[in-house]
Amino acid sequence: MRRSLVTLALLLTGCASAPDRRPPTIEVATPGTYASTAVPGWSAATNPADWWSGFDDTVLDSLVSEALGNNMDIRAAAARVDAAAAAARITRADQWPQLSAGGRAQKSESKIIGFPIPGGGDVLTVRSEQFGVSLDMSWEIDLWGRIRKGEEAALAELGASWADLAAARMSIAAQTAKAYFALIEAERQVAFADTSVASVARTVDQVRHRYEQGVRSSLDLRIALTILANVEALRVRRLQQRATAARQLEILMGRYPAAEVATRGTMPDMTGPVPGGLPSELLIRRPDLVAAERRYAASESRVSQARRAFFPRITLTGSAGTTSNDLNDLVDLDFGVWNIAAGLVQPIFQGGRLRANLSQSHARADLSLAAYVQALLVAFNEVEQALTAEALLAERERHVAEATRQSRAAYRLAQREYEAGLTDYIAVLETQRSAIAASSELITVQRERLDARINLHLALGGGFDIESQWNDFLLEMTSADGGAK
Numbered sequence: 001m002r003r004s005l006v007t008l009a010l011l012l013t014g015c016a017s018a019p020d021r022r023p024p025t026i027e028v029a030t031p032g033t034y035a036s037t038a039v040p041g042w043s044a045a046t047n048p049a050d051w052w053s054g055f056d057d058t059v060l061d062s063l064v065s066e067a068l069g070n071n072m073d074i075r076a077a078a079a080r081v082d083a084a085a086a087a088a089r090i091t092r093a094d095q096w097p098q099l100s101a102g103g104r105a106q107k108s109e110s111k112i113i114g115f116p117i118p119g120g121g122d123v124l125t126v127r128s129e130q131f132g133v134s135l136d137m138s139w140e141i142d143l144w145g146r147i148r149k150g151e152e153a154a155l156a157e158l159g160a161s162w163a164d165l166a167a168a169r170m171s172i173a174a175q176t177a178k179a180y181f182a183l184i185e186a187e188r189q190v191a192f193a194d195t196s197v198a199s200v201a202r203t204v205d206q207v208r209h210r211y212e213q214g215v216r217s218s219l220d221l222r223i224a225l226t227i228l229a230n231v232e233a234l235r236v237r238r239l240q241q242r243a244t245a246a247r248q249l250e251i252l253m254g255r256y257p258a259a260e261v262a263t264r265g266t267m268p269d270m271t272g273p274v275p276g277g278l279p280s281e282l283l284i285r286r287p288d289l290v291a292a293e294r295r296y297a298a299s300e301s302r303v304s305q306a307r308r309a310f311f312p313r314i315t316l317t318g319s320a321g322t323t324s325n326d327l328n329d330l331v332d333l334d335f336g337v338w339n340i341a342a343g344l345v346q347p348i349f350q351g352g353r354l355r356a357n358l359s360q361s362h363a364r365a366d367l368s369l370a371a372y373v374q375a376l377l378v379a380f381n382e383v384e385q386a387l388t389a390e391a392l393l394a395e396r397e398r399h400v401a402e403a404t405r406q407s408r409a410a411y412r413l414a415q416r417e418y419e420a421g422l423t424d425y426i427a428v429l430e431t432q433r434s435a436i437a438a439s440s441e442l443i444t445v446q447r448e449r450l451d452a453r454i455n456l457h458l459a460l461g462g463g464f465d466i467e468s469q470w471n472d473f474l475l476e477m478t479s480a481d482g483g484a485k
Contacts, residue, residue, distance in 0.1 A: 030279050035384055049463030052177050055268040055450075060180050063253060063261070067176040068169055070254030077161075077168040084154075084161035091154040094147045097139035097316075105327075106130040132337075133330055134321030141316065146308035149301045156298035162473055163291035163466075170287065170462040172252060174454050179249040184263050185447040186242035189440060193235035196436050200228045203415075203432070207425070220425040227429065231436070267446050270394070270453065277460050279380065285461030286379055292372040299365035306361040309354050312346040379459065386456035393449045400442045407435040 048054065052064050068074065112124040142148055207224040210216040247257035255261070283289055318340035322330050329335045347354060411431040417423040 032278070032280075034279060034387060049465070051457040051462055052173060055177070057180075057264055057268055059262070059264045060177060063180055063249070064173050064176050067172050067253045071172045071252060072254060074165070074168050074172055077165040081158070081161045081165050084158040088151070088154040088158045091147075091151045094140070095142055095151065097137050100136050101134070102136060102321075103133045104131070129325050130323065131325070131327050131330055132321060132323035134319045134337075136319040137317065139316045141314045143314055144308045144311040146305055146311065146313075149305035149308060153298040153301035153305060156294045156301060159470070160291040160294035160298065162470065163287040163294060166287035166464055166469070167291065170458060170464065173462065174458045176249065176252045177454050178451055179245060179252055180263060181267060181447050181450045183242065183245040183249055183261070184265065184267055185443055186238065186245045187263065187265060188267075188443050189238045190235065190242050192439055192443065193231065193238045196231045197228070197235055200224070200231050200432070203428070204228050206419075216425070223425055223429055227432065267450060270446075270449055279383075282379055282383065282461065283376070284466045285464055286459075287461065287464050287466075289372075289375055289379055290464075290466055292368075292375040296365070296368040296372045299361070299368040303358070303361040303365050306354075306358040309357065310347065312344050315343045315345075317341050317343070382455070382459035386452060386459045389452040390449075390456060393445065393452050397442070397445045397449060400438060400445050404435070404438040404442045407431065407438045411435040 053061055107127075107129050109125065109127045112126060140147065204221075204224045204227075207216060207221050211218060211221045243259045246259040246261050249261050250257045250259070253261075277285065283293075318338070320336070320338040322332065322335045323337050324330060324332070324335040411428070411434070414423060414427045414431040418425060418428045
């Protein structure tokens with residue numbers, strides 16, 4: 001009895017030799033509100049899940065729905081979730097007894113030489129048959145929680161993969177909306193280029209007519225022809241940009257890139273409220289932050305699991321069945337056999353493997369924590385940048401719109417003065433260039449404002465709801481988990 005107590009004391013001493021984990025502390029000051037809230041239309045309301053519907057474009061709604069259903073990146077992320085869910089089920093199964101059924105049939109023959117048996121020869125042949133069936137059981141008793149910590153880590157990694165899927169869906173929705181508005185911009189730029197070519201062509205006709213009448217020199221005509229060639233080249237570039245934008249959108253939706261996707265043709269109004277929310281909500285509203293936090297939680301569980309690897313492992317094994325040399329007797333309980341055994345294994349010397357594994361787990365946990373904090377800082381920066389862009393781009397659009405109005409008025413005035421002989425063609429050239437550039441810039445800045453609004457939705461988490469969506473996912477996974485094999 002004393003020897004058993006001494007042995008147990010040695011085992012428990014070995015268990016206590018594994019150092020405990022003290023996670024590092026990194027403090028990040030979270031403000032009560034965002035610094036860039038001086039935005040017209042800013043609202044602290046929660047970002048809606050289907051934020052793209054706020055653009056009031058049924059074509060966009062349809063394209064986003066198609067992209068969410070067919071995009072290959074989303075399907076790949078979903079497959080990674082399935083793999084992580086299977087890994088979690090595998091780890092969970094380690095906590096339960098493992099049962100298996102077996103059967104065996106054995107037939108043997110042996111020779112006995114030189115054994116004197118009256119009436120027998122020099123060689124004696126002995127034949128035997130043995131049959132058996134059994135139900136076998138093995139179970140590692142998780143006394144110290146090593147297996148349980150592994151399951152916790154697997155579930156946390158599953159949560160990270162699930163959040164990655166939500167982030168992928170959000171990203172694809174944002175990319176689809178951006179590609180859609182880029183296509184609308186390209187279409188409007190093509191239409192504006194067509195108008196510019198027609199306008200410059202009329203100017204060329206006027207200059208040519210004056211040149212043929214001897215009123216103007218050939219220099220004016222050559223300048224006009226140069227402008228026409230440049231505008232026509234710009235139109236070709238706009239056509240290429242439209243085809244590129246259409247194909248990018250089709251790829252996002254899982255379609256063949258045939259550049260045949262259609263749009264509504266107009267950009268939506270930007271007078272709606274600007275979503276803001278609170279910085280404290282960002283931790284649970286952004287799936288990438290949830291994924292980073294879950295990976296850190298998984299790494300801490302791996303640390304605990306590695307520490308518990310120093311503890312002894314206790315296993316139970318057993319079997320029950322029948323065995324006989326007659327196949328017909330296998331169903332007869334009189335030929336029943338059974339056994340049960342318990343085993344305990346305490347690591348003593350493994351060349352430092354266990355401590356190295358623990359140190360590696362510590363380092364990976366520290367790495368996960370640093371990645372989580374960095375992701376948090378990046379998330380705050382993205383929100384602040386998006387709010388700033390929302391305000392500055394609105395102001396920029398007002399200035400560009402005014403520049404467009406003034407440049408067009410200046411061009412019309414220069415044309416009239418040129419026709420009246422009050423100015424040279426250089427004034428017409430400069431005002432026409434300014435009008436074309438300002439009008440094109442206005443189309444671009446309107447699309448950039450839409451991109452900024454999309455970036456803001458994305459930075460705020462796009463309506464991601466971790467609690468309800470995670471619970472729904474777990475319920476779905478549990479109902480789909482059939483059988484215990």
